[in-house]
Ligand SMILES: Nc1ncnc2c1ncn2[C@@H]1O[C@H](COP(=O)(O)OP(=O)(O)OP(=O)(O)O)[C@@H](O)[C@H]1O
């Protein structure tokens with residue numbers, strides 16, 4: 001990362017005085033009769049790492065499109081560091097680097113050329129332009145591919161090139177729309193690591209994903225979106241605390257054929273050789289439970305935190 005990176009840090013006590021990096025209020029986006037976004041509100045503070053998590057068609061890209069001026073919102077307020085994204089478009093847009101969901105660059109162009117060309121848009125010229133482009137190529141591990149055509153890059157490399165392009169003007173906010181969709185595990189890890197580093201250096205990160213693991217690994221706050229509505233918005237830990245619970249997983253030496261919850265005293269689910277018992281909030285009589293499984297061919301007993309994925313399924317099914 002270049003020395004010129006700005007570091008924005010927010011002390012908790014000062015948070016109320018700080019202008020949000022992203023302010024969205026009652027955002028509505030309709031495509032004809034279809035409501036893609038139905039009145040969502042959220043504030044993302046400078047330096048935050050925020051995830052908008054939701055299934056296909058939930059309204060994630062439409063939200064991002066409204067934020068970056070790619071789509072015209074139907075109604076609502078969207079501000080970037082206080083600047084309205086419509087009336088103050090240029091200023092708002094200059095603070096954002098966007099990595100779109102779909103590849104939107106000339107496939108026949110060479111990697112370094114793409115960046116040099118785009119750097120020109122941001123007023124970079126001469127040695128400053130070359131220095132910025134080359135340092136991003138190095139940081140994102142694309143230096144050896146600088147003369148390859150975009151079409152010759154792997155999926156992960158294309159993503160990295162889009163990230164480099166989004167960072168050319170050193171924006172305060174990086175928005176990533178499904179940054180690792182269709183990217184192999186190794187590239188995914190290296191993208192995560194890089195974005196984490198950017199966040200540690202002060203950049204506000206706003207990503208959309210439908211990978212629970214991605215939100216869980218990276219973000220401090222998560223909004224869950226479904227059918228254009230936010231159905232949960234909180235710190236990752238709070239979401240886990242409110243909706244998550246412990247489960248006991250009992251692994252047996254053979255699959256259990258007949259199962260009755262009464263037998264165990266608690267609702268039990270069987271998945272092959274695994275017996276899964278959700279530990280209810282409050283009291284759980286471990287002794288009683290152990291007595292009930294004592295005659296089963298138990299190989300292993302584990303405690304597991306409910307995965308965010310399960311929480312997500314639960315939330316989207318009930319709302
Ligand atoms: N240009 C468009 N014209 C008409 N309908 C659209 C357009 N773009 C999106 N939609 C619809 O709006 C809804 C929300 O789409 P959006 O792309 O915002 O979802 P998403 O959460 O980004 O999904 P994904 O995870 O598949 O990228 C969907 O029903 C989609 O079909």
Ligand SMILES: [Mg+2]
Nearest residue numbers: 060061101177
């Ligand atoms: Mg999308």
